[in-house]
Structure formats: C-alpha cells, structure tokens
Amino acid sequence: xxxxxxxxxxxxxxxxxxxxxxxxxxxxxxxxxxxxxxxxxxxxxxxxxxxxxxxxxxxxxxxxxxxxxxxxxxxxxxxxxxxxxxxxxxxxxxxxxxxxxxxxxxxxxxxxxxxxxxxxxxxxxxxxxxxxxxxxxxxxxxxxxxxxxxxxxxxxxxxxxxxxxxxxxxxxxxxxxxxxxxxxxxxxxxxxxxxxxxxxxxxxxxxxxxxxxxxxxxxxxxxxxxxxxxxxxxxxxxxxxxxxxxxxxxxxxxxxxxxxxxxxxxxxxxxxxxxxxxxxxxxxxxxxxxxxxxxxxxxxxxxxxxxxxxxxxxxxxxxxxxxxxxxxxxxxxxxxxxxxxxxxxxxxxxxxxxxxxxxxxxxxxxxxxxxxxxxxxxxxxxxxxxxxxxxxxxxxxxxxxxxxxxxxxxxxxxxxxxxxxxxxxxxxxxxxxxxx
Ligand code: 5AD
Ligand code: SF4
Numbered sequence: 405x406x407x408x409x410x411x412x413x414x415x416x417x418x419x420x421x422x423x424x425x426x427x428x429x430x431x432x433x434x435x436x437x438x439x440x441x442x443x444x445x446x447x448x449x450x451x452x453x454x455x456x457x458x459x460x461x462x463x464x465x466x467x468x469x470x471x472x473x474x475x476x477x478x479x480x481x482x483x484x485x486x487x488x489x490x491x492x493x494x495x496x497x498x499x500x501x502x503x504x505x506x507x508x509x510x511x512x513x514x515x516x517x518x519x520x521x522x523x524x525x526x527x528x529x530x531x532x533x534x535x536x537x538x539x540x541x542x543x544x545x546x547x548x549x550x551x552x553x554x555x556x557x558x559x560x561x562x563x564x565x566x567x568x569x570x571x572x573x574x575x576x577x578x579x580x581x582x583x584x585x586x587x588x589x590x591x592x593x594x595x596x597x598x599x600x601x602x603x604x605x606x607x608x609x610x611x612x613x614x615x616x617x618x619x620x621x622x623x624x625x626x627x628x629x630x631x632x633x634x635x636x637x638x639x640x641x642x643x644x645x646x647x648x649x650x651x652x653x654x655x656x657x658x659x660x661x662x663x664x665x666x667x668x669x670x671x672x673x674x675x676x677x678x679x680x681x682x683x684x685x686x687x688x689x690x691x692x693x694x695x696x697x698x699x700x701x702x703x704x705x706x707x708x709x710x711x712x713x714x715x716x717x718x719x720x721x722x723x724x725x726x727x728x729x730x731x732x733x734x735x736x737x738x739x740x741x742x743x744x745x746x747x748x749x750x751x752x753x754x755x756x757x758x759x760x761x762x763x764x765x766x767x768x769x770x771x772x773x774x775x776x777x778x779x780x781x782x783x784x785x786x787x788x789x790x791x792x793x794x795x796x797x798x799x800x801x802x803x804x805x806x807x808x809x810x811x812x813x814x815x816x817x818x819x820x821x822x823x824x825x826x827x828x829x830x831x832x833x834x835x836x837x838x839x840x
Pocket of ligand 2: 563564565566567570571572573607608641
C-alpha cells in the first residue's frame with residue numbers, strides 16, 4: 405500500500421479532476437492520505453486563475469522538497485507531480501526551476517498518469533505531458549469508486565471566448581464537450597454509488613454540444629435517472645444562455661432554480677475592453693427571461709473591479725447592474741494581471757487603492773443582497789437535500805434549492821433524502837430550520 409496526497413487548488417473542475425486522479429492510481433496500490441508527510445506520491449493539482457499562482461506552487465514545491473529528501477534518507481521515494489493549469493502554462497519550465505518535480509501533467513493528460521509513473525520508475529528523469537489532445541481522457545479514466553450525496557461530473561472543458569483578462573483559453577485549451585452517452589453512463593454510475601445530486605461542470609458548461617445535444621437536452625435525459633433528485637451546472641456564459649436552457653428551468657423539475665452567470669462588469673465600455681461579447685442590457689434581458697421562466701431563480705455572478713481603463717462611471721454602472729438584478733450571492737475580485745493575456749499589456753492600469761475601494765463598495769452591496777436573499781427564506785418551507793452530519797450531534801446539513809446550507813435536527817438515516825424543512829433563522833453563513 406502506498407500513500408497518495410493530492411493537494412487541490414482552485415475550482416470545482418480541479419476538485420473533480422483530483423478525485424479522478426486518485427481513482428486512477430488506486431489500482432496501482434495508492435491510498436489517499438490527508439497530508440504529505442511520508443507520502444509516496446504527492447500531486448499538486450494547481451490553478452492559474454489567481455494572482456501569483458505559479459509562485460505559490462513553487463513555494464509549496466520548496467516545502468515538499470524537504471519531505472522528499474527526508475523520505476529518500478529513510479531509503480524511500482516520494483514522487484512529486486504538478487498537475488492542473490499551472491502545469492499546462494509552465495510546462496518544462498517547472499522542471500527547470502524545480503528539479504524536485506518528477507512529473508508534470510496538464511489537465512488533458514491525466515489518463516496518462518499510470519503510464520508516466522511506470523515510465524518514470526523505469527527510466528528516471530522527468531516526464532512531461534501537457535499537450536491538448538481531445539477529451540478522451542475521461543473515457544480512459546477508471547470508474548469512480550466513491551461519491552458524496554452531491555457529485556461533480558465534468559461534461560465540458562475549455563474555452564474559446566478569450567476574455568482579455570483570463571488565462572483559461574490558454575491553459576484549458578479549446579471548448580470540447582463529452583459525448584452524451586459517456587456522461588449518462590457516468591451519471592448512472594454515480595447515482596448507483598449513492599449520489600442524489602449532480603453538478604455538471606465546464607468552463608463554459610452552457611456551451612455544451614456533445615453529439616449535437618444541448619445542455620438542456622442533456623439535463624432532460626439525466627432527469628430520467630431514477631434516484632437522481634437534483635441537477636445543477638456551472639459555470640455559464642451569458643452568450644450561451646439559450647432559449648431551451650431557459651425553458652428547462654421551467655420544465656425540468658430536477659433542474660435547480662439556481663444559476664451562476666458571471667457578468668464581470670456593468671459597464672459597456674469595460675465589457676467591450678474585456679472582450680466579453682455581451683452588453684449590460686443583454687445580461688439584464690437574460691435575467692428577465694430567466695425570471696419569467698422560473699420566478700424564484702437564485703442568480704449569482706463573478707465581478708472584476710479595476711479592469712484597465714475602468715473609470716468611476718464604469719464602476720458605478722456595475723453597482724447599478726447589481727442593484728437592478730439582485731444577486732443571491734457573488735464573487736468579486738480586483739483585476740490582476742495574468743502574464744500573456746491582452747489586458748496585462750494595457751497601459752491604463754487602475755491604481756491599487758482605487759481597486760481596493762471599489763472592491764469594498766461592491767462587496768458591501770453584494771453582502772447586503774446576500775443577507776436579504778437568505779432572510780427572504782425565513783418562514784418558508786423548502787425541500788432540503790441532506791448531505792452530511794452537522795457539527796453538533798443530532799444535526800444534519802442539507803441544501804435548499806438555492807444552494808444555501810441549512811442545519812436541521814434530523815436522524816442520520818436521512819442523509820441522501822429530500823425533506824421539507826421550515827427555515828427559522830439565519831446565522832452568519834447558514835440557515836437553521838426544522839423538519840415539517
Ligand atoms: N483578475 C481578476 N479576476 C479574474 N478572474 C479571472 N481572471 C481574472 C483576473 N485576471 C475572475 C473572473 C472569473 C473568475 C473565475 O475569476 O471573474 O469569472
Ligand atoms: Fe475565461 Fe472568459 Fe472563458 Fe470565462 S468565458 S473561462 S472568463 S475566457
């Protein structure tokens with residue numbers, strides 16, 4: 405038995421990929437450990453979207469190098485692999501800068517890990533796989549062995565949109581959708597293992613077009629799986645919010661009334677400079693259509709403040725869009741340069757203190773909206789899917805259709821079940837209620 409530690413950075417797509425890598429290595433005798441001490445293999449599954457991502461990975465490698473040397477002193481060996489988007493972006497550069505790294509594997513090449521490990525054991529040296537073959541990796545990956553009540557399922561990867569601030573089109577490659585049959589097979593398998601909710605993942609998940617199927621059609625087929633209670637998907641782009649997907653929110657009972665739809669800015673000038681290919685009014689129109697189809701739909705979004713050239717009036721337009729829409733929750737970031745992206749080269753960078761002030765103002769507004777949204781559930785009776793035990797004994801944690809966590813006194817046998825819960829109060833980050 406060998407110990408495997410996978411450290412995951414960044415998005416849900418990475419969490420999914422980490423689980424698949426662990427599945428893939430299980431037949432080679434690797435069992436997952438909670439930390440890197442004494443591990444026979446450590447995989448850093450990296451993310452490139454935040455600032456100084458690569459630097460953080462290099463300093464983590466520096467720490468692991470010490471553990472690796474200790475293991476070697478004891479006559480053992482710790483394999484160190486860098487996976488994910490930093491692996492894709494940096495490639496051979498990683499091995500040049502950090503010789504402690506044995507394997508570099510990009511997001512499209514995970515299925516080659518066992519082969520890479522074998523080759524490495526035979527030949528030593530460093531092994532690199534960071535090209536962009538199509539998405540066949542999923543079909544090569546072994547079946548999942550374990551799942552929670554809510555399971556991620558990747559249906560699409562990559563992005564062709566090239567927003568000028570973003571590295572994803574460079575690190576994850578072009579848009580590609582998995583075949584619907586492969587998705588349905590994996591979905592049935594996850595439900596057999598106990599999953600009751602599927603979260604379909606993709607960088608542009610609503611651009612899904614596997615085998616000519618739209619995402620709405622895929623959700624319709626998934627909804628027929630007995631035992632599956634809920635379907636969610638993330639992350640969507642406004643331009644791919646097609647009519648059939650909007651009506652699916654009305655017609656497909658299992659599709660949850662919740663949508664993460666990043667807008668980034670409320671200013672047309674900024675949206676243009678970001679190459680977002682939609683305007684603020686387009687976004688508001690989509691929101692209207694969604695609410696016409698599903699009046700209670702909870703909307704969430706991503707925002708960037710301080711994009712190069714953003715003036716006070718542009719930022720004000722973002723605040724106005726937030727007031728007009730009313731979000732259930734949202735993520736907001738200060739713009740930060742990503743090397744190699746067009747916006748990083750713009751001369752009109754916004755001063756740091758201006759970015760900080762804008763972020764604070766935006767987060768204050770979004771925070772108030774989130775509290776209003778959560779308070780709006782108090783007194784309502786909602787279907788809650790119980791996912792796991794709560795921190796206190798006798799308590800379970802479940803989620804409302806709007807993805808809010810709710811703490812409820814309930815027997816542990818109810819994990820995996822949907823039940824009606826009356827929401828009674830809100831604490832800082834969660835709701836509390838009781839079974840009806
Ligand atoms: N600076 C700040 N935020 C960014 N994001 C992506 N790239 C950058 C960047 N260069 C944010 C976007 C995206 C989310 C995942 O991360 O809002 O939707
Ligand atoms: Fe990045 Fe834009 Fe693609 Fe989203 S749509 S992954 S922000 S390039």
